Structure formats: C-alpha cells, structure tokens
Amino acid sequence: MAVLEFKSVDLIFGRAWQEALCLVDEGAGREAVLEKTGAVVGVHDANLAIEEGEICVLMGLSGSGKSSLLRCINGLNPITRGELLIDDGGHRIDIASCDAATLRRLRTDRIAMVFQQFALMPWRTVAENVGFGLELKGVSKVERTARVAEKLDLVGLSQWRDKYAHELSGGMQQRVGLARAFATDGDILLMDEPFSALDPLIRQHLQDELMELQQRLKKTIVFVSHDLDEAMKIGSHIAIMESGRIVQYGRPEEIALNPANDYVARFVAHMNPMNVLRGGSLMTPLAALAETGGALRLGAGGRVALRLSADRRPERLTLAGETVTLRHWDGSGEGGAAAWRDSVVAASADITMGEAILIRHMSGNPVLLVEDGQMIGVVGDEEIYRGLLRQTGKSEGGRRDANRMGDNRDG
Known part of the structure; x- marks a missing residue:
C-alpha cells in the first residue's frame, strides 16, 4: 500500500473554482480558465502513488504546479477536488476531507517540511531552532535536549548548537532545517x-x-526541484509537471530513455546520463550474444573467451588465450587502473553508466553483468556508445512503473 496516494487531485485558486473545474473538465487550458473566470489552475487531475522509503521528485518549470502539489500533502493548499490518502498506522486518511484536529496531528507527528529559504528564527540558537517543533508537541525539555543532540550529530552540526543563524553559512543553515525536520521523527x-x-x-x-542520510533513515521524501540533474541524481521516481498536470511519472532511467512527449524530451536532451542510465539498460543481453566453438567471444578481436555452465554461470574464462579468474566489482575501484588492468570484471546490472565506463577503462575489457551469480549480459564499447546516444531499449523497471500509474500512464 502506498504511503501517499493522489487520486484525481485538482487545486484551484480563486472564488470561481466550480466554473473553473467545469472548464478544465472540458479541456480548457490554464490561460483560458484564467481569462474566463479569474481563477488559477494550480493542479489538475493529479494521480500519483508514492511508496514507503522512496524519494519522489516533483519537477518542472516555474509555475508548473510542483510546489502547489507538494503543499497539498500537509494541507497548506486545501484540495479543491479529489482524494489525497496518507497511510496512518495501517489505515488511510484523506487529507482533502479530514477534520482540523486530524490534520494538526498529521503535521505534528507524520509530516515534516524543509523550506527553500531555511525559515530559521534568528533570535533562536541552532539547538533552539531544531527543537522548535518538539516544543510545539509538548515534548519535555530532557527528551527534547536528547533528540536535538541526536539530530545535530546526524547532520554534523553538534559543535554549532549554540550559534545563531547569521553565524552559519547557507549550507549549514539548510542542514539546521533538515535537523529540525528530522527531530519530529x-x-x-x-x-x-x-x-x-x-x-x-x-x-x-x-x-x-x-542520499547518505536516506540510506540510514529510510524516510518517504517528496522533493520539489526545477533542476533535472538534481532530480535524476536523488529521485527514485520523478513526476514531471507541465501547466499543473503530471505528464510523466517513472524511474529516472525510464524517463531519460523514453520521454512521454516533446516537453519531457526537451528536459532530458541535455541531461548527464552517467549517473542515470544503468547497466541493465545498456547491456546486450546474453541471448543476443553469439557463440563460437561453445564459448562467447567478447571484446576487440574476441580476446575474451567465456564458457558458461548449464545454469549460465561463468565457468571458464580466457583472456588472450590465458586462463583468468573473474573479478567482482567492489564499487570502489581500489588500486586504480593498474590493479584492474587485463582482468575480466563482473558487476551488478544496477551499476551506473559512469561505473561501467570506469570498469571498461581500468580493465581494458567489456563488463560482464551478473544477477545471483548468473550472467545476464555484457557492456562494452558499443553498448556505452549507444547509451551516450540514448539508443538503449525500454527497461523492465519502466514497464512496472507504467503499470503502477494506471490511468495516468500517458500523463
């Protein structure tokens, strides 16, 4: 069950909201609605399911509706029509229709927010800012002190606890904002x-x-950005918005490889693919590799010969006629090119394109992709070139995401 689920959410700013809803249902755009009613369409027909532990990035140009949609989650923007369901201990609450007391409790106990402009109180110290939400909850001073100390340590600001906002850099002030949000748990x-x-x-x-903190805390994060590289870097899923509508939702890799329309295509055209595209999308699958004399021939001149067992596990490897042991990528490349030169390396299908290029560079050979010990494909020069040109195939993950979106598959 999704932690957050938007069901046909509309957000209209203005008194003539009923007339505006009729117009958008008839297909009228934002400008036409504004001209006829004076009302502003903030969000129209948003359908989105966000799973526990995900970082969902809402992104688009200025005015696309991303911040308006975000602020529906904590009730700062009252929803005009539709449902916004939040999982609350195994049962679901509709933020669009819940009473004021329930909304206050959700804001206090379940939902925290980090603002663009830090929103620190200049008359309070760092520690006092971090503990502000706990004060509002009525947490005792002893417990408050302990939780503030824990969260300041988490963001690396313990030694700054008695300083004021003007004594901190911008980055440090934002970390105070993060600590304050984390403090409410x-x-x-x-x-x-x-x-x-x-x-x-x-x-x-x-x-x-x-991203490091998320590995430890496993929060469900909804993150607004207008920067595609930022969205691709941190998002497990991305919802791209245009004129108040979600036009595409999926994993970063799926959006980069299969933009839903020209608007999305223009966004991804200048994206850096190194940390977005994954080995599983880049690879030539095992079934498409040709055998010669019972062995797969890989690399320039077929210098790597690979024999597989009956269950597709690498069984015997030769490099330029010499038997070699398959090495497994540890994620660090420790020792540099000298340590990995003239080796054959196996890696997970989840490696990034940047990692695949690094392994290829250091070893001088194609990268074998394995899953549960079984070979599933290979990434070499040709596959890397295709990735740079965005000519890889549609990913399985992307198909799963499309199925999750239901009626919103095409925006």
Whole structure:
C-alpha cells in the first residue's frame, strides 16, 4: 500500500473554482480558465502513488504546479477536488476531507517540511531552532535536549548548537532545517527546492548528504526541484509537471530513455546520463550474444573467451588465450587502473553508466553483468556508445512503473 496516494487531485485558486473545474473538465487550458473566470489552475487531475522509503521528485518549470502539489500533502493548499490518502498506522486518511484536529496531528507527528529559504528564527540558537517543533508537541525539555543532540550529530552540526543563524553559512543553515525536520521523527519529509538558493558546490554536497542520510533513515521524501540533474541524481521516481498536470511519472532511467512527449524530451536532451542510465539498460543481453566453438567471444578481436555452465554461470574464462579468474566489482575501484588492468570484471546490472565506463577503462575489457551469480549480459564499447546516444531499449523497471500509474500512464 502506498504511503501517499493522489487520486484525481485538482487545486484551484480563486472564488470561481466550480466554473473553473467545469472548464478544465472540458479541456480548457490554464490561460483560458484564467481569462474566463479569474481563477488559477494550480493542479489538475493529479494521480500519483508514492511508496514507503522512496524519494519522489516533483519537477518542472516555474509555475508548473510542483510546489502547489507538494503543499497539498500537509494541507497548506486545501484540495479543491479529489482524494489525497496518507497511510496512518495501517489505515488511510484523506487529507482533502479530514477534520482540523486530524490534520494538526498529521503535521505534528507524520509530516515534516524543509523550506527553500531555511525559515530559521534568528533570535533562536541552532539547538533552539531544531527543537522548535518538539516544543510545539509538548515534548519535555530532557527528551527534547536528547533528540536535538541526536539530530545535530546526524547532520554534523553538534559543535554549532549554540550559534545563531547569521553565524552559519547557507549550507549549514539548510542542514539546521533538515535537523529540525528530522527531530519530529515524522516518516514523511517534504522538501520544497531546499538547495536551490545555494552555490553549486554546496548544493551537490548537500544532495550527497541527503542520499547518505536516506540510506540510514529510510524516510518517504517528496522533493520539489526545477533542476533535472538534481532530480535524476536523488529521485527514485520523478513526476514531471507541465501547466499543473503530471505528464510523466517513472524511474529516472525510464524517463531519460523514453520521454512521454516533446516537453519531457526537451528536459532530458541535455541531461548527464552517467549517473542515470544503468547497466541493465545498456547491456546486450546474453541471448543476443553469439557463440563460437561453445564459448562467447567478447571484446576487440574476441580476446575474451567465456564458457558458461548449464545454469549460465561463468565457468571458464580466457583472456588472450590465458586462463583468468573473474573479478567482482567492489564499487570502489581500489588500486586504480593498474590493479584492474587485463582482468575480466563482473558487476551488478544496477551499476551506473559512469561505473561501467570506469570498469571498461581500468580493465581494458567489456563488463560482464551478473544477477545471483548468473550472467545476464555484457557492456562494452558499443553498448556505452549507444547509451551516450540514448539508443538503449525500454527497461523492465519502466514497464512496472507504467503499470503502477494506471490511468495516468500517458500523463
């Protein structure tokens, strides 16, 4: 069951919302609705299911509706029509229709938010800012002190606990905002362009820190961004929005390889594929590889000869006629090119394109992709070139995502 599920959500700003709904149902666009009614269509017919532990990125150009949709989750934007279901201890609450007391409890216990402009209170210290939400919840001072210390340590700001906001850099202030959100122990974290006001290097650093923290905390995160590279880097799923509508939803790799329309295609045209495309999409599958004399011939001049067992496990490898042992990628490339030169390397189908290029460069040979010890395909020069040109096939993961979206498959 999804932690958050949007069902045909509409958000209209303005008094003439009923007339505006009739017009959008008839197919009228934002500008036509505004001209005829004076009402603004913030979101129209949003259908989205977000699973536990995902980072779902809402992205699009300015005015696309991404922040408007995000703020529906904690009730800052009241939903005009539709349902927004949140899992609450095994039963579902519709944020669109729940009473004020329930909404306050969800905001206090289940949902936390990190803002773009930090929103720190300048008269409070770092520790006091982090503990503010706990004060509102009525948490005792002893427990509050312990939880604040824990969260400051989590974001690496323990030594700054008694400083004020003006004494911190922009990146440090944003980490205070993160610690404050974490302190409430809410399972759902909303992040509205939290890094966009920061310098590029600080921004990249905080993106990395967020992903490291997510490995430990396993929050369900809804993250707003207008930067595709940021979305592709941190998102497990991405919802691309245009004029208040979700036009495509899926895994980053699926969106990069199979844009739903010209709007999405323009977004992904200048994307860096290195950390987005995966080995499973790049590879030539085992069934498409030709055998010669009972062995697969791989690499330039067929210098790698590979024999597989009956259950497709690598059984015997020769490199330029010499028997070699298959090495397994450890993710670090420790020792550099000298340590991996003239080896044959097996890796998971989940490696990034950047990792595949690194392995190919260091070893001098194609990369064997394995799953549960069985070979499933190979990534060599040709596959890497195809990846650079975005000419890989449709991924299985993308098909699963399309099935999950139901009626929203085509936007």
